[in-house]
Amino acid sequence: MHETRPHHEIAHLACIELCSPDPAGSEWFFTQLLGMYVTERRGQSVYLRGYEDPYPWSLKITEGPTPRMVHASLRTSSADALHRRVRAVAAAGLGDGWIDGDFGHGPAYRFHTPDGHELRLLWEAEQYLAPPDLRSKILTRPSKKPLHGVPVRRIDHLNLMAADVSAVRRTCEDLLGMRTRERLVDGDAEVGTWMSSNNLGHEVAVMRDARGALGRFHHVAFYYGVAQHNADAAEMFREQGVPIEAGPDRHGISQGAFLYVFEPGGNRVELFGDPGVLVLEPDFRTRTWTMDEIDVGMAIGGAQLPWETYFTYGTPPVEAPHDGTTGAATSDPAPVPD
Ligand SMILES: [Fe+2]
Numbered sequence: 001m002h003e004t005r006p007h008h009e010i011a012h013l014a015c016i017e018l019c020s021p022d023p024a025g026s027e028w029f030f031t032q033l034l035g036m037y038v039t040e041r042r043g044q045s046v047y048l049r050g051y052e053d054p055y056p057w058s059l060k061i062t063e064g065p066t067p068r069m070v071h072a073s074l075r076t077s078s079a080d081a082l083h084r085r086v087r088a089v090a091a092a093g094l095g096d097g098w099i100d101g102d103f104g105h106g107p108a109y110r111f112h113t114p115d116g117h118e119l120r121l122l123w124e125a126e127q128y129l130a131p132p133d134l135r136s137k138i139l140t141r142p143s144k145k146p147l148h149g150v151p152v153r154r155i156d157h158l159n160l161m162a163a164d165v166s167a168v169r170r171t172c173e174d175l176l177g178m179r180t181r182e183r184l185v186d187g188d189a190e191v192g193t194w195m196s197s198n199n200l201g202h203e204v205a206v207m208r209d210a211r212g213a214l215g216r217f218h219h220v221a222f223y224y225g226v227a228q229h230n231a232d233a234a235e236m237f238r239e240q241g242v243p244i245e246a247g248p249d250r251h252g253i254s255q256g257a258f259l260y261v262f263e264p265g266g267n268r269v270e271l272f273g274d275p276g277v278l279v280l281e282p283d284f285r286t287r288t289w290t291m292d293e294i295d296v297g298m299a300i301g302g303a304q305l306p307w308e309t310y311f312t313y314g315t316p317p318v319e320a321p322h323d324g325t326t327g328a329a330t331s332d333p334a335p336v337p338d
Pocket of ligand 1: 157159219221270
């Protein structure tokens with residue numbers, strides 16, 4: 001069968017920008033506990049990277065009144081791929097236009113998913129070159145592994161909440177060329193989808209927002225590659241008063257080893273203990289989970305993902321029930337450290 005859909009036009013998830021009402025607390029969390037390096041400060045923003053992130057930053061924290069995802073950037077596989085994807089997004093009426101490059105980046109094309117999440121596409125990105133004292137003897141490692149906290153290696157994936165999961169999935173599939181690796185359905189309704197355009201089991205996931213709000217953020221995951229690190233990190237978070245939502249355990253969906261916590265700004269962060277399933281065959285079949293399989297899908301080891309937060313709390317927080325308009329900050333309490 002002739003394949004007409006775009007293929008591997010998106011290379012990977014390059015970075016994410018989060019808004020934090022507690023920027024000092026967020027910076028402490030990501031640097032002291034997760035071992036990320038600060039590489040730049042501009043205005044109300046700080047830029048950070050894990051020790052194996054290939055670029056000068058994978059996380060930008062910007063001070064603001066409410067926790068939320070400002071944007072996430074996807075790097076294309078070539079300059080031509082960027083322009084092809086931009087034409088497709090613009091033709092679909094989702095594009096906002098080009099913006100100047102951020103720190104370490106060339107121009108980016110900004111657009112919104114049908115649910116309202118801001119995504120950017122870019123090709124030009126500097127490779128990170130560590131100063132001499134941070135260079136690793138391991139040549140594929142862009143910088144030394146830090147000696148404190150339980151250091152994450154790199155950004156791994158992004159999970160978005162959506163009022164209409166299928167609409168966001170179709171945008172990622174039809175306009176960006178992503179493939180749906182796994183999905184979760186409730187009868188005829190699609191309530192979750194896990195997608196990638198490379199060998200990872202997922203890089204962008206979308207789950208139904210139980211509050212009915214639009215365009216919210218569920219979590220960003222950073223990669224350890226060793227499940228034991230999730231157990232080590234759980235001890236660290238308990239001792240440091242960081243709220244643990246669930247884990248360590250292993251998802252059935254993606255087979256990734258997970259641990260969910262809330263950073264001091266109120267955004268949910270996942271520590272991804274290992275890569276989970278990898279997609280090597282070009283004709284990988286989408287697997288569809290049903291609600292009677294959700295216990296295994298969520299946690300093979302039986303950990304409970306708490307309904308009162310995991311399926312309802314996203315950023316920005318909203319009141320329940322929601323009227324379906326874009327989520328505005330409310331008094332819905334964000335989890336805070338003990
Ligand atoms: Fe995740």
